[in-house]
Structure formats: structure tokens, C-alpha cells
Amino acid sequence: MVESYSKNANHNMRRPVVKEEIVDYLRHKQKQNTGYLAELESFARKENIPIIQHEVVAYFRFLLQTIQPQRILEIGTAIGFSALLMADNVPGAEIVTIDRNPEMIGLAKENFATYDVRNQIKLLEGDASELLAQLQEPFDFVFLDSAKSKYIVFLPEIFRLLKVGGIVIMDDIFQGGDIVKPIEAVRRGQRTIYRGLHKLFDATLDNEGLTSTLLPLSDGLLMLRKNQEVIDLLD
DSSP states (O other), X not given: OOOHHHHHOOGGGGSOOOOHHHXXXXXXXXXXXXXXXXXXXXXXXXXXXXXXXXXXXXXXXXXXXXXXXXXXXXXXXXTSHHHHHHHHHOTTXXXXXXXXXXXXXXXXXXXXXXXXXXXXXXXXXSOHHXXXXXXXXXXXXXXXXXXXXXXHHHHHHHHHHEEEEEEEEEEOOSGGXXXXXXXXXXXXXXXXXXXXXXXXXXXXXXXXXXXXXXXXSTTOEEEEEEOSSOOOOOO
16 A cells, blocks of 8 residues: 555645636736737727637737747637737737628727738638638648637638647637536527537547647637648547
8 A cells, every 4th residue: 555645645736726716816917918908808808808818818928929830820800809919929920810790800900900010910701611611821820719619610621721730729618617517407508509519529639630638728728739631520
């Protein structure tokens, strides 16, 4: 019998850390946005426009400055906050972002015209399913922050466009904890999202062609690294 760990175990290692006070700490202790990003963040919060939470902002800063992707694809532009954040942290990158909401497109166009000083960002208007099929040039970083039930639908085209070694990040994949519940406990209006996310997990988390990880930041991130040219997404 091994006794050393039972006597001297660090019991804090067995306690979940993503509690409300920890989330609050992550959002307020880490470096805050300044300038136009702070203004856009404030506007989005005021108008209840979904943008990435600050703990994801801090993570993106670190990740993007580290890996320095040259071509970035985003699905779900909203007001352009995350596209501008990515442009700010990878000044040499070309960014293609897709949205179909006319109101958000109008706001994003205004923000890009004002703040995209290096002309890094190209906004495509319309349904991502149709627009993805028209793209040909490869990307090395993809960020999805759109309809959650469509993530699995978009994935074949995304992997077609993604370079080997490229990274995909998908936001809001825990759905407030709904994904760990039986479907009967999920509100009927959310069950399409629930089914779509579980199909996504089934297709990616144990896929031999991918390296995957789930991160408990904000409402959860799914990160995938493409390890081979052809990715088999089984139904």
C-alpha cells in the first residue's frame, strides 16, 4: 500500500476551480482592454451583444502572439470585436470573417472602417455554409462563434480549408452546463444545439486525425489541431 500520498496529498487538487469568484477574478485581474477595444467591449455589454468574455480575450492575446497565424478565418463577426482583437495581436495576419446578420454587418463595417488601420480584415456577408464552399486559399487558424448547432455542419469545409498543423477554436460549447445533462433535462428550445454539440464531441474528441482539448474558459472552448490532411468525421 502506498501511504505517502494519502498522508500528504494536496486536497486542493481535487476541488474544481471554476467557481463564480474565480471567474470574476479572471475577468478583472487580467490586463484589461484599452482604446477602441475597450469602447467596443463596453458597447457590446450595454447592448447585450454576445462577444467573447474577458478571460477568452486574455487567452487569445497569449495564444495568437505565440503562434502568429498568417491567415485567420472567423465565423460569427457580430460587431467585429474579436476580429479586431485578432488583428491587433497578429499585425501581419489576413483575417476573413463571415456573418449573415444585417444589423451586425452594418456595425462591423463601421468598426472595421474606423479601426482596421492595416486593412487586415475582409468581411463576407451571407450564410457560412455557402460562403465556405467558395473559399479556396488555406487558413492556419479558425475561430467559430456562431450558431452552435452548426459547428458540426461547418467542420468538413473548415478542415478542407485548414492547413495541417492548423488550429480550430469553437466558443460556447458547454451551454451553461446543459451538455452534461440528459436531453430530457434540457429545455426543448435548446435541444437542437444539444444534439449538434454532442455530434461535434463524438466526431472530434477521440478522432485519430486531431489533437483536441476542452477548456473551461467562459462557456467553454473546444480546441482542435489538424494533424493530417484528411480528417474523417464519422456520423
